[in-house]
Amino acid sequence: MDELRSLAEAAGYEVVASIEQVRHQHPRYHIGRGKAEELAELVSKLKAEKVIFGNELKVVQVYNLAKLTGVEVIDRLQLILEIFAKRASTREAKLQIALARLKYELAHAKEKVRLARMGEQPGFLGLGKYEVDVYYETVKRQLKSIQNKLKRIRRTRELHRARRRKLELPSVSLAGYTNSGKSTLFNRLAEENTPTDSTLFTTLSTTTRAIDLFGEKVLLTDTVGFIDRLPLTLIEAFHSTLEETIFSDLILLVVDVSEPIGDVERKVTCCLDTIQRIGASGIPVITVLNKIDLISKDELSERMDRLKGLSPNLTPISALYGVNLQHLMERMARYLTRMVKSSFTLPINDESMAILSWISSHAKIESIQYLEGGMDVQFRGPPNFMDKVRSRIEELGGTFKSG
Ligand SMILES: Nc1nc2c(ncn2[C@@H]2O[C@H](COP(=O)(O)OP(=O)(O)O)[C@@H](O)[C@H]2O)c(=O)[nH]1
């Protein structure tokens, strides 16, 4: 149910209530008759506009449920299609989704037309006017045409990457399973680190934000989530929808580390495999172990041992409670190529401590060594910051070195 809720939210719905039942599938409503009536009452009481089932529904069940509740009823597969459709922006991804949609239509066409003829129902609108064969043929023809278009489309990856480069900002993509906490992390990072001139970026989509990482602007993109039990017919559509956003300078692979360790391992493996399959394996990955607030310290270190050989750069955090985000951001900064390394030596006095704290709020201090009469500091930060550091260090009689 948590997953379904996250999926619904990803599709843009507001969840107003949820109900569950454990039983054998009822041929009429999928759920039992009593439960179906309870559902209908809930819908009218809350003025809900749609019902989403976590299980796959038969066309006739969709029809009966729509009739009983008076609103449109969809199942998990249709919900996933809606998410993909919302996220897809390239032509290829859109065509892949249209293709998956039509295949779904085709598989249900006969039954749908038969039911549509019995009277108009929510979700079945507009079908009544078709004769079965005409409808069937139309869908088949559209399918063929899309398949041909897809064949003609060249892989456009290079184009995407070139387009993103043109923005000349380092980019980070958030990948991972639904419900792992991607959106929570996305919002956290965006809320706390929105650059002052963010109005420059208002044209970005709702899933991309410009954030400020130690003084450097970085684009953060929430990708379409990996989904458990993804129906086979949707795999291609998923890949092309993911592909257009995952090409970036750095991937944050978000994992719910509080789940049973077997699930964690399986999900991490699946994500890494997919990243490789779509040709993105050259991009560095930080494995973000989220929801550490739900497990003990011992459990965490046990889990990290298990995952060590499996996935790179394990970084435990709690996105919800904002735990260890600073550390994550420092790691991110390390991978965003435009950060440069510098060092300086400075006599120790009242001012040097103030300088250190000023630097650490804009850059990452990597080491401090105390020497006779002074300190030697290595740090990494955005290039435009280096000149400021250099002039302050030199003012105070220190020595600044680049690289
Ligand atoms: N306990 C806990 N819950 C979290 C954390 N991060 C996210 N969640 C919850 O996990 C659920 C899914 O989060 P969401 O960001 O929507 O996941 P997404 O599907 O990957 O975008 C929500 O109920 C969040 O409140 C965390 O660090 N700790």
Ligand SMILES: [Mg+2]
């Ligand atoms: Mg999300």
